[in-house]
Amino acid sequence: MKNPVMCASGTFNFGEEYGKFFDLKKLGALVTKTITLKSREGNLPPRIYETPSGMLNSIGLQNPGVEMFLKEKMPFLRKIGIPVIVSVAGETLDEWTALVRELKGVRGISAIELNISCPNMKMRSGRARSTMFSQDADATFEVVRKVRKTTNFPLIVKLSPNVTDITVIAKAAQKGGADAISLINTVLGMAVNLEKRAPVLDAITGGLSGPAIKPIALRMVWEVSNAVKIPLIGMGGIMTARDALEFMLAGASAVAVGTANFINPRVIPQIIEEIKKYLVKNKISNINSLKIGTAPIL
């Protein structure tokens, strides 16, 4: 990676739309929309709703499935010439491994992100239903370990904030063989329509993203950075270079920008430029030396 700023999965589709607004080569890395073994139709509308400084979504992982992804999206991604991180999700352990096996030896993939934390997709196993893998330390360990055995690609595990203690899950991911951890996925939320006396989203609940969740994300990055040794990719409400640098200070080695892309499709290259200016101005040669307490920051 030539810079530490990437897009967050699910906010950038497979890059084509944003390529109309800026040269995608400028991205530190591109994280794809999550793909699944078979195509998924997604949830019924309404799927999104704006909340104060944030938005709820219940897209439901609509995606063309791994086969179509490799055929129709991968050639474009390969051509960009930047690290491509493929986000994947499954409902069962077998599905996870089968999916990752499909990516074996595919040129142009730099890493795999395991989306074990999508609030719109639940795990199907012997365990209690309607939880995410990332809400259970054992399930997290198991899925990471299984996938680790299946692939040589570096593994990034994406964690959910919807847990009592995120460090327990982070440690389980590390133990399972994760190379990095990305956090946070969306915060579970709900909106109600008073006039209709009904939930706004057809799926009733959805994932909250945007600046509203930034303090939660910073807190969790800070906690996890003190609990594991593997690098962290921080995300959750980053709108500006200042936000991104705050995540670096809290312990992230890289950051991902999500919801901000919807408001300003050129926000990522702008953040990269601003970070550069900040580093030059403050005479910082290594961005990873930015840590809380390491230097007086004005």
Next chain:
Amino acid sequence: MVQIFKCRILENSRVGQNYFRMIFAAPQIARESRAGQFVHLRCTTSIDPLLRRPFSIHRMDRDKVEILYRVIGRGTAEIAKRKAGEIVDVMGPLGQGFEIPKGGEHSRAILIAGGIGVAPMVMLAEEIKKVRESKCLQCSDVTSEITESFGQRVRVLIGAKTKKELLCEKEFKKSGCEVKVATQDGSKGFKGLVTELLEQSLTTHNAPPARLADCQSLTRGSTRRTTIYACGPKEMLMKVAKITQKYNIPAQVSLEENMACGIGACYGCSVKTKNGYKLVCKDGPVFNADEIVWKDEYQPGS
């Protein structure tokens, strides 16, 4: 091609109880956009309200773009506060607009607008007028003259709750349209829903022309071909779809859905169609009415 522009607001004024009209300078958008396409505006420069708001293009004039909007929430309330001279962040033009069928110069057009749904229809009426100002390829007469001699003026049906909320009657008349009005309380025109007025209009207006001209394209029966264009509340569009299906008339409807990115990346503004989910921002906002799976047709468990 879609781009982001910092546009100077030339006018932003109240035109009705809750209705506003904003005009901003945007030469490229004005050059490239078609009726039914939309622009995506940032409400303020702050993060709250966070998302952009989509607006149909109401009219355009050389280097100016005009939107007509209703204040319905926090975002539109912020936009209504913006003053002439300020800069507004505009993405556009976006989406797929109305399609005037090929050889459609002679065919009937009925435009149906409900409430703020009049916004894109004014531009569509102007576009149709332009098409009709061209000469007929068959008989080289000016199309509008032929069509008018057969009572084929563009017909516009406007629906509103009350007379007070009625918009754009004048603009449509200026484009040479025949305008009929329906108000729910009967304070002006037909008392009832605009869709009831449509049904009435189809039963009384569907007779073939009284006499046929020499023009080949007329005798080929294209005058009997009607296209219906509609924009308004979902319930209205659903009724338009049912009525036009009954009369076997092609209809194009402009849909609305909560939207985030506006460019087809977030999959937020999906609409159920007979070919799976499509996106209002990218595949629409204008769809063929018979393609949409309306809410009352959802299969249980789907």
